[in-house]
Each structure stands twice: as C-alpha cells, then as structure tokens.
Amino acid sequence: MLPPMSDLTVETRVDIVIVGGGLVGMTLAAALGHAGISCAVIDAEDPATASADIFDGRVFAIALSVQRMMAAIGLWPHVAETQPIEEIRVSDGASPLFLHYDHRELGDEPLGHMVESRMLRRALYRRLADLPMVRLHAPMKVARLDRDIDGVTAELADGSVVTGRLCVAADGRDSPLRRAAGIKSIAWRYRQSGIVCAVAHEKPHRGIAHERFLPAGPFAILPMTGNRSSLVWTEPTDLARVLVGLPADEFHAEMRRRFGDFLGATEVVGPRWSYPLAFHHAERYIDRRLALVGDAAHLMHPIAGQGLNAGLRDVAALAEAIVNADRLGLDVGGDDVLRRYQRWRHADNTMMLAVTDVLNRLFSNDIWPVKLARDLGLAAVNRLPPLRRLFMRHAMGTVGHLPRLLKGEAL
C-alpha cells in the first residue's frame, strides 16, 4: 500500500518566504541571498516570459541610492543598457519659468539611471542564479499559507511545502496576502491614465529628462540608451484609451504635438499602452510573520517616478532589519524585526505618497491663479540653490536616515 500523501511531501525549510517575483520581490531575494539568508521566491509568472527579449515599453528611473544598493548586492554589474540622467528640467506648460536640476551641482554622479524593465529582470535572474541561498519556484502558485507563532508554512500548487520564519508579500497592488491578513488600505483611482511608449529621435537627448506639466497631467520625456526616450504621458482615462487605439500615424501626431520638435524627427518604437493611475497605502505593513513590500504596501502617482524606488527602499530597510536579527542569532521573523521595518518605512512612504498626490493635484489643471502660484514656486526653488539641491537629493534618494544598502554599504 502507498504511504499517505503527507509522507511524500517535499518540504523545503528557508528563513524567508517571498511571495511574488516582481522587481521588488526578486531584489529582496538578491539582497538576502547576498547576505547569506536563505529564501524562496514563489512567482506565478514563467521566468521565460518575464525576461523575454522583446522590449515591452516599460522603463524605470533608478535613483542614485537604489543604484548603490544594487551595486552593494552584486546586481548592478548585470544590468545592461543603463542611461544616466544628467539633468532634469521641469516646466509648466509653455511658461518660460522652469526648474533645472543639474547633477554637476552635487558631484560627479548622475541623478539616477533609466533602465528598461526587461534589463532589470534579466540582471535579477543572473544574480539569483549565482546565489545558492535563493530558490526560485516559478511558475508556481501558493495554494495555502499558514502563519503562526513559530513560523510560516506555504503549501504550493504542486503539493510541495516551503516553511520559513517570515513571509514577505511582494504580490503587487492587489496583494492577496494583504487582503487575507485583513490589512486595510486607503485607496482611490485618479481620473487619469498613464500612456507609456518609447520614442526614437534624430538628435541626442544628452541625458536630460524633461518633466512638463500639461493641463491634463504630467508629460515626462526620459532619456534611454541611444537616441531614444521613454514617455510617461498622463491624460484623462477615456481620452487615453482613445489615443492608444489610434492608428500609428495619428498617435504619432498627437504625441508630437506635446513632445515638440526639439529633438528633430521622431518615431514611436515598440508597444504603447495605457494604465489607469491609482493610489493606495496600507494602514500597516506588518502582521504576524508577514511584511508587505512594494506595491503590496503602497502605490503612488508616477509624477515623480518614485514608485519602484520606494519599493526598493522598503527592500533595503527590511533586509537590514532581517540581517541585524540574524547576526544576533535572533528570530528573523520576530516582532522586533517587523516593528523596526514598519517604523522605518511607513512614515517615509506616507510623506512620499502625500507629496506625489499633492503635486499631481497642483499641476494637473489650468486654473490660472494655481498656475501662477506654482510657476512662481518653481522659479523660486530654481533661484534658491540650497532648496534646489535639497530637492535634487530627494530625487536621488540620498536624504534621511538611510538603510546601509542605500548608502552602498554591505549588510
């Protein structure tokens, strides 16, 4: 007779069980694996699809501090085709007043880098392949998750079991784990959608990023490698849908009206798509043996390009709390670790979420007194070098009480 099923079950024991293998979940695995902490990443997506060779249009601005973390965990050398951001020019519609950030004012390092999503994913797979402490279960789903005083047990769809001290929910904005834990989230939808596409242009961009505040919302031109730029173009949701569905030449004409001719002839390359913009912030990031990171914890307006950076700052703080406990022989999923993580990140993210929300409301309109006030504000910041430098450091992510990884130090 066959033994009962439970005797056949394959059980893997790790320190940290990461549910969700997006950029945030995978970077956490790399940071922990680099520090010798064992972890399992469970991701529903097939790695082959997730790191496909075709450009999918998604590009991220990686802040300087986050780049330092990627270097400290041995990830950055694997990231291909990175484009430094040398300057940022912020303007309000056609107003002659603008704000200008130039990295040379602060030193040799750029303000950040533009990197394609697929390049980050590819780098993560390569890095994780070299880390014996990290196990990737993909494509794979979690059938059941138990969290109790002693640890977590994840039963996977194939019947195997992974146990650990802590479960990290890196399972995206709709986070099933957050819902299952009964953690409430403040959420709303903006009436805007973001249109994303890449544009090839005749003249070089010289590493300059442009953020223009048009009445419908921000229109950002972000430098990519070669003579290419990535667009993040905000429009009311119904209009965005129509625009994305236009024939190629008409879409190009609409794009060009906003883009202008300063980079010569232009052409839309790769896919274009739009997604509705939303906001959410979990009321708390922790529960018994559970920590929320990235989009599972917060989702912000892309106006400042800080969404992924905020998620990766969560990673830096959580990894440090975990490693500190591990190096003292303490429980890596204990309340101490979780409370420390939440104290570190919740207030910081609240501020970032509030700032991005207010900026969007302030700029996404054409009410003249508001426009006058914000233009004077931009001009004032531009004329006050200390304030301007502070804003730049915020964009670079080098302000505040930083986790060691964000300073480029080892854990």
Place this chain on the structure above:
Amino acid sequence: MLVSATGPTVDQDEVARFAALAQKWWDTKGEFAPLHALNPVRLGFIRDRLCARHGRDPGAQRPLEGLRLIDVGCGGGLLAEPLARMGAEMVAIDAAAENIGTARAHAEQAGVAVDYRCVTAEAVAAAGERFDGVVAMEIVEHVADVDAFMAALADLARPGAPVFMATLNRTLKARALAVFLAERVLRWLPPGTHDWRKFLKPHELARAMRHAGLIPRALVGVTYNPLGNSWRVSRDTDINYMMMAEKPGE
C-alpha cells in the same frame, strides 16, 4: 501493568507542560516581552566583545563559531539559543528544573543545539569544565553569597576569557522603578525576590569581580526607550547595567 500504563502518560504530561511554558517564555508579546526587548542589546554586547577579542567580524554569519560558552541562570533559554545560533558551543544551566525542561523543549522544537543542565555554577566549575566566555545576566542580585558565586564564575572562565554580567543598580532611580522592573521586566520571579538592598552598585560588582581574580574591563548602562519599547546601550548606569571582566592569564 499499572506502572507501565501510567509511565508514558506522566511523561506526556511533563512534555505538554514544558511546551506550554516554553510558549509563554518565547511569546514576544506576552509576559516576557520586556526581556525579549532587552535581548538585542545584551546579545550585541556579548557578541561584539567576543568578536573584538578573537579578531572576528561581528557582522559575519555565525560570528561565535567554535567558541565554548556557558550561560548561568539561563531561564527559558532566551540568551542561550541565539548565542548557539551565532555558532557558539553552548552549555546553559539553571537551578530550577522547570526552566531547564522548558528551555530544552523549545530548543528541540527550534532545532538549536544547546546543552541544558539543571546544576549550579559551582558544580560545573568543580567538575573542571572551562569556557571561552561566561554569561551571567540578571542573576547576581538573587544569589545569597556574591563572593562565592563570583569565584565559581571566575573558575568557569579559561585564562583570558570574558565574564559578562548584567544587573540592577542600587540607586533611588532603580528603586523608584523597582516595582516596574520587578513586576514587568522580571515578572516571572515570585514577589519579594527582588530585594532592593541586595542590588549592587557598579563599583561593588567590580570589587567582587576583582576579589575573585577577574579584571573589570567594560561598563555600560542600559536604558529603556518607551517609544518603540526598546532598550539601548548608554552611559547612564543608574538603573540597569552590563559589565565585562576578564580572567587574567594566557
């Protein structure tokens, strides 16, 4: 067959009782929450000084690998288990059989190797066992004969090895907080166990150490931060403090 029938049942009861006690000891939100909050500060003190002495990186994994340590008055094993996880070869003793049973049950369940024994420090020293480090936290204030106890601790240390101690100071501040400390921090003790007059001032503890042939090397205060329910090392030794002494030689 009555005996063989009840034998295992009795053992089962014991096991269940210890398991329940272990859950209490190790519940970081329960009765012993303040002790758990103290743990990182104490473990950091022990680890960093042992690492400095042996030229090791305190940020490495298992920084205490290969060092043989003894925890005197180990209670539920709150210090012994993390020290073992840091790589130390751990012996942990307590005079209370119940504590040893509890600590053993938890270590087994957690898969950590600690040699728990229900004996006194004097007995282990008399048997000739020696260690690379001796830990005696929050215990000296309970012993009847401080000099005899200290002599046993000194005997347990190999030449050059550190002895780590933590205790409450005999100050008005500590006395004012004694109710809080005794009932909240050290709540597992029966009422009246903490006799304020028996608390040692740092210089008195240092004198007892020297008297036992140890050389006091470090003194740090431990202060409570009610925001965040955490403790940290400071220069204020008025309430709780930690000391490290060294056995001369080598």
